[in-house]
Amino acid sequence: GVDSQGYYRRLYLSADIRRVVAKEHTSLLERPVREEVERRFKANHHPVRPGDVNVLSATPTLEMGIDIGDLSAVLQCSVPPRQASYIQRAGRAGRSTGNALVMTMANAIPHDLYFWHEPRTMIAGAVDAPGVFLNASAVLERQLTAYTLDCWVQDALRAGARAKGASIPKTLGEVLKYVGKADETAFPYTWLKYVEANQEALLAGFLELFRSEESSGSFRNRLDAELTPESTQWLRSFIQGGEDREGVAPSLAFRILNRLNEVDKDRAELKKRQERIGKETAKRQSEVQSDSVKEDLARLRQERRAIGALLARIDSKQTLNFMTDEGLLPNYAFPEEGVVLRSVITRADRSASHSSQSSGASSSESSGHEVAPQTFEYERAASVAIRELAxxxxxxxxxxxxxxxxxxxxxxxxxxxxxxxxxxxxEQGGTTAGLKQCPRCGDGMWADSGRVRRMARLTTVYARTPDSESRIGDDSDERKRAFYVDKMLVDVAPEDVSDAYMVKSPGFPFGFEFLRKVTLRQVNFGESGDATQDAMMTIAGEERPRPGFQLCETCGTLQKTRNVEIAYLNHAPWCSARHQAPSGLFGSPGSPEEGIFLYREFASEGIRFFLPEVAFSEVPKAMHSFMSALELGLMRRFHGAVGHLRIAADVRMASNTQSAQTYLVIYDTVPGGTGYLKELMRDRTPVLEVLEEALQVLRNCACKDDENEDGCYRCVYRYNNNHDRGLISRRLAVQLLEEVLGHKDQLVKVHSLAARQQDNPLLESSLEKRFLEALRRPWPGGQFQLKDAMFNGKHGYWVHAGKRRWRLELQVMLDNSQGVAIPCKPDFVFWPDDGVDDLPIAVFTDGWQYHKDRVLDDLAKRQAIAHSGKFSVWTLTWSDVSAAVQYDQVNPISGSGANVAVAGNSAPRGHSPWQSLLSGNAVAAFEKLLQSNRIQALNAFHQQPAFLQLHARLAGHTHRQM
Ligand SMILES: [Zn+2]
Ligand SMILES: [Zn+2]
Ligand SMILES: [Zn+2]
Known part of the structure; x- marks a missing residue:
């Protein structure tokens, strides 16, 4: 416009310009800090006062429960995980006027991009209702604890007690004073004694709360379950306490005292450190006061003040806040082990660091000039801290x-x-284990010394940072992140398995079982960037670099290669190893000790699925699609409220073979379990219903009509599988579920999945198993029927191959009696059993470990069989067979030299995906060619993948026709 030059000038002169005063608002902030931010944001002074916070940069903490008044704009820096979150966040704005600016930024990740294309499904999508976990033992325990505390306070008030132990001390420091001395006349002992004396009445009163709700109908109806007898029993043992044994929850009194004792120990440890600092300071002061000694002394002073601040921080915590934050009393989150980061921000001591320049300046104590270090404490759930705070x-x-x-x-x-x-x-205490084999899987390497590594539970970590380095500048938009090798190790003792169901078909060994107690141990094996070849170690069937962390054995500081001048950073200022050569480390170079691992651990309940190896474990796409479908079924079953249920893959080697077995474990992230999975396993039907419900949704999802879509947020996609998006296919999930459910009538109750019979003891090698699996698949030439049979006292199969019938024997010794000059043992022999004048077929499978030493030898033997004229001889390689059993619709396998047509998504419903490996037309053409022109037919035939050639041979072409 005409006045464009003066636009900003006029704007700034006339408009109501407000300075942006932004503050962070996250669950990491300590309560008083967070509340102060909220107060300053809500203040809304007229006129505006300088320093009033008008922009909050928030994590999802603001989504729920916190009142920050009305907002005029909400800017979301990523697409929220779910519709409910979107509505919560957007709904924060425009309450008074009905007008607001709501903006959402989509990042370049599959989740965000999906909603970039389909914004309506986020803005107007269906919202899942939150669920109630009534029978979750961890939830009930906290409610009961709160109830007894209420009763105790009320009784004390009624009695008008003014004695020392008759009320809750305000701060944790006061509580710890008595806990340290085990003074039973003070809190918490007085409360716990009250609980002990009134156990029955308290429990009855608590249970009555649930009963009375029954009468007030509508609320009652929203609860999914009533208190089960098991829950009541659990609460009884929780309040009564009793012997400390496996499977029994620690009692109320134990939980409270144990946690307080832990804090007391932590405090004692900090005090011990202060003493060390005192000693170290005295020692340094007695030395010649060189610059480096002065610097050391300054650092020691900073550290002493930092530790003093940390101690004060613990002591000044409000008792009730502490108990809530620790999950001893109810809070919003599920109780989970936490990891504490203590961040110490040190300030440069000007007088000390400049003393070298200012020659002749006073070298006396300069603490008066020093700025006290700042300390911060942050707690993160162990599940994220195992990486974030590593x-x-x-x-x-x-x-x-x-x-x-x-x-x-x-x-x-x-x-x-x-x-x-x-x-x-x-197993802990690795050096004394007397077993030769793994007690779970029987692995013979168990006793090997190389199986032992040091490991520490991650509970508290420190960051020591100079003030100037800690300031976040504009130098980078990207956050720095370290990458680690970590894994959830799933461990179940055989006695904790119950209620197992199994399909006993050798071709489809599917099953599931209930795990009363599953131990989940998430281990951080060190930074992935530190990978060196000698750090390789196989754990749970996975060979990965596992360098561990190189920590000082005295102070636990991470050792890094540094210049001599800053080598002191490798230790805490009080560490006695500070002035030693770098030895005494966990994993110092040149020492036999390796870096230590860090872990978190919890026990819960779970359901373990055993999946047919060939269809699942070999194909990541199948695995992820199935997991996603399973999650969908669980969400339907429990009306969306399954955030606490997770699925972990547990791939392991069967003992003494090289073939992996794949298990999926659904586990409860709430320690001890919420009872959901137990309910699913009350008999075989609920799990099948979960799968069926998933199948219904997947089959009928609106996205099925879009040729370009293979899943959406209404079916297989979810925020948490964002990273695996490329591996998740709705169509594949449908096919897998159909296959599983097709076998549901064969499900029988067994003792446990591990005790299941090996389907065929002769099937030592994985390749042979795969070969049988491939034979069972429906192929364009027809689907073969395999029936178990006994031949010559050994397990074999009747094979119905279209019009042909064969007797299939495994590992048959062929020698002179069959006209073979050099005795040998093919992996499979198909004997004609339908009177057709045809030769038996000897099949060798190659490329697997059992064969690799004898390939040359075998070659001679195979020649001998072929020359005998009594057998057709076939050789299938590892890749021939794997190609036949691995399928992938997006990237169809290509057989060697074969023209495999891409059937893509056109596979008819109800048919196996394997069919899509070849187009039907190719086979029809092949048949026609075969009739019209022998030579061309052979060419077409030989363009097929090797396995399909054999398939066609078995289905209808005699030796002479080949
Ligand atoms: Zn094992
Ligand atoms: Zn040290
Ligand atoms: Zn869909």
Whole structure:
């Protein structure tokens, strides 16, 4: 416009310009800090006062429960995970006027891009109702604890008690004073004694709360389940306590005292450190006051003040807040083990660092000039902390960027652990294990010394950062992140397995079982960037680099290669190893000790699925599609409220073979379990219903009509499978579920999946198993029927191949009596059993370990069989057979030299996906060619993948026709 030059000038002069005062608002902030931010944001002064916060940069904490008044704009920096979150967040704005700006940024990740194309499905999509976990033992325990505390306070008030132990001390410091001395006349002992004296009445009163709700109908109806007798029994043992044994929850009193004792120990440890600092300070002061000694002294002073601040922080915590945050009393989140980051921001001591320049300046105590270090404490759930708070990771909060550089190993000491090579089993005290084999899977390498590594539970970490380095500048938009090798190890003792169901068909060994107790151990094996060849180690069947973390054995600081001048950073200022050569480390170079692993652990309940190896474990796409379908079924079953149920793949080697067995374990992330999975396993039907319900949704989902779509957010896609999006296919999930459910009538109750009979003891090699699997598949030439049979005292099969019938024997010894000059043993022999004048077919499968040493030898033998004229001889390689059993609709396999048509998504419903490997037309053409022109037919025939040539041979072409 005409006045464009003066636009900003006029704007700034006339308009109501407000400075942007932004603050962070996250669950990481301590309560008083967070509440102050909220207060300043809500203040809404007229006129505006400088410093009033008008922009909150928030994590999902703002989504629920917190009142921050009305907003005029909500800017979302990513697409929310679910419709419910979107509505919660967007709904924060425009409450008073009905007008608001709501903007959402889509990042370049599959989840966000999906909704970039389909914004309506987020803005107007269906919202899942939140669920109630009534019988979750962990939830009930906290409610009961709160109830007894209420009753105790009320009784004390009624009695007008003013005695020392008759009320809850305000701060944790006061509580710990008595806990340390085990003074039974003070809180919490007085409360716990009250609970002990009134167990029955308290329990009855608590249970009555549930009963009375029954009368007030509508609320009652929203609860999915009533208190089960098991839950009541659980609560009884929780309040009564009793012997400390496996499978019995720690009692209420134990939980409270144990947690307080842990905090007390933590405090004692910090005090011990202060003493060390005192000693170290005295020692340094007695030395010649060189610059480096002065610097050391300054660092020691900073550290002493930092530790003093940490102690004060613990002592000043509000008692009730502490109990809520620790999950001893109810809070919004499920109780989960937490990891604490203690961040110390040190300030440069100007007088000390400049003393070298200012010659002749006073070298006396300069603490008066020093700025006290700042301390911050953040707690993260162990499930995320195992990576986010691992050594060398960068952590961002409150405008600062700090690097985790020390692990508290004073309480959670590194212990030797023995790790199984083949399965997820690990045992503490690895050096004394007397067993020769893994107690879970029987692996013979169990006793090997190389199976032992040191490991520490991650509980508290430190970051020590100079003030200037901690400030987040504009230098980078990207957050720094370290990458780790980590894995959830799933461990189940055989006695904790119950209610197993299994399809006993050798071709489809599907089954599932209930795990009363499954131990989930998530281990961080070190930074993936640190990978060196000698750090390779196989655990749970996976060979990965596992460098561990190189920590100082005294102070737990991460060791890094540094210049001499800053080598002190490798230790805490109080560490006695500070001035030693780098030895005494967990995993220092040149020492036999390797870096230590860090872990978190919890026990819960689970359901383990055993999946047919060929269809699932070999094909990541099948695995992920099935997992996604399973999750969908669970969401339908429990009306969306399954955030606490997770699925982990548990792939392991069967003992003494090279073939992997694939299990999926659905586990409950709430320690002890919520009872959901137990309910699913009350008999065989609920699990099948879950799968059936998933199948219904998948079959009928609106996205099925779009040729370009193979899934959507109404069916297989979810926020949490964003990373695996390329591996998730609705069509494949439908086919897999149909296959599983097609066998449901064959499901029988068994003792456990592990005890299932090997389908065929002769099938030593995985390749042979795969070959049989491939034979069973429907191919364009027709589907063969395999029936179990006994031939010559050994397990074999009747094979109905179209019009032909064969007797299939495994590992048959052929010698002179069959006219073979050099005795040999093909993997399979098909004997004609339909009177057709045809030769038997000897099949060798190659390329697997059992064969590799004898290939040359075999070649001679095969020649001998072929020359005998009594057999057709076929050789199938590893890739021939794998190609036949692995399918992938997006990237169809290509047989060697074969023209495999891409059938893509046109596979008819109800048919196996394997059919899509070849188009039907190719086969019809092949048949025609065969009739009209022998030579061309042979060419067409030989263009087929090797396995399909054999298939066609079995289905209808005699030796002479070939
Ligand atoms: Zn094992
Ligand atoms: Zn050290
Ligand atoms: Zn869909």
């Amino acid at each position: 050594p060398n990771n960068t952590f961002y909060a409150e405008g600062r960027r700090v690097v985790v550089n020390q692990v508290d190993i004073s309480q959670a000491k590194p212990e030797p652990w023995r790790f199984c090579r083949q399965c997820g089993h690990a």
